[in-house]
Amino acid sequence: MLATGSVPMIGNFVRESLDLHLFFARIMREHAIFMQAGFLPKDVTYLQQAAQFKCQYDEILKEAIRLSDCTTSGEVLQSEELLTDKTLRAEQKTQELTGIPIDMALTAEELRLNPDSGTLPAEIEPYVCALNQKAMLLITSFAEFKAIVLDQVTHCCLITNLFPLQIEHVYKEALYYLKVLKRLQNNQFVDSRVDLLEQEVFWDEIMGEHARFVRHLLDPSERALCRKAKELTKGFERLEQKMKGEGLPASSFGRLMHENIAATLSIAEFKAMGTELILACQLKSLLSPLLIDHTLREANYYMRILQTWKPGYLGRR
Ligand SMILES: [Fe+2]
Ligand SMILES: [Fe+2]
CATH class of the missing domain: 1.20.1260.120 (Protein of unknown function DUF2935)
Incomplete structure (x- = not known):
């Protein structure tokens, strides 16, 4: 003890x-x-x-x-x-x-x-x-x-x-x-803004990839969800490009932060719904329930990082 x-x-x-x-x-x-x-x-x-x-x-x-x-x-x-x-x-x-x-x-x-x-x-x-x-x-x-x-x-x-x-x-x-x-x-300890930017670039790429491979693991007959996954993929690709943009001014940083929060909430909702549908045997796919729940937890992890940000406060630490 x-x-x-x-x-x-x-x-x-x-x-x-x-x-x-x-x-x-x-x-x-x-x-x-x-x-x-x-x-x-x-x-x-x-x-x-x-x-x-x-x-x-x-x-x-x-x-x-x-x-x-x-x-x-x-x-x-x-x-x-x-x-x-x-x-x-x-x-x-x-x-x-x-x-x-x-x-x-x-x-x-x-x-x-x-x-x-x-x-x-x-x-x-x-x-x-x-x-x-x-x-x-x-x-x-x-x-x-x-x-x-x-x-x-x-x-x-x-x-x-x-x-x-x-x-x-x-x-x-x-x-x-x-x-x-x-x-x-x-x-x-690194500069908090660099730390946060670096994490956003990383997690935007990860979220975009989730949307890409989930789309390919859904049965092609699941058209509405395939469309939604494609839309999420494009959204994260756009965000990733913007986050990588050189010399990001503080004003853009705040706006992009809100866009990241909205996109991450949207993909988390999609994954949560997907997990419930798979568990209820109402979704045709090659996804295991644990795989989609796993990607949901990764979105929740990213969401917590994003939510630590407040205007004027640029990092986690
Ligand atoms: Fe992942
Ligand atoms: Fe993972």
Whole structure:
């Protein structure tokens, strides 16, 4: 049992590290599940490696949950970036459909997490530091695995049911997790506006790609939803181009922030509706319920970043 005490100096490091793992370790374990579900039975080594990564991320997530009770930010718990009201049902259905075991006890445990109580266990920092180190090693090896799979697929030496764009996409998300974690571990603070701009460029691209591959995974007969996905794709491509525009003045920054918020809300609604339709067996597609819920949580994560912005306040920190 850890003793409790007020440790304000390490509060941000501990809280931000644990919030990051609660979100991203779950995201990574799901990437492993999607990859495992995507390989053919003959590709035994790839299947085993994906299964192993899933178990290793279970361990990271388990440790993050153990350390997070009464340390997690209330806003993170409320943002539905960690879990939505559909995640557990999506896990149950995906396990049933794929036969891949998913540790749902972790999800149930995470649903019971209490928000930050204003005090932190005095000895928590070294545990968090060790967890960060362990996670950095695992992210690096998982990113390498994704890069190898992408290389094999693009050289026509391997076939999976994931588009090359999806494999590249999950690779980029691993690198992002690693980058943020390294910054935290090294106590690096960058200019807040650059930080926010960089995140918006990254997440606009990610949201645009979600819309692109969801559109291609919908049955062609689902015309209305295919049209909506195409419209969302174009919206995020436009935003990404604008965010990359050189010398963005502060006035444009505020306007673009509102456009990003509106676009992200719109794609989150689309994904939430899609998840419910799939769970109710009312949508024809190649999407698993967990895949679309996963993309919804990523939209919620981005939404929380965007909502930290207020006119005159240009960053998260
Ligand atoms: Fe993802
Ligand atoms: Fe994603």
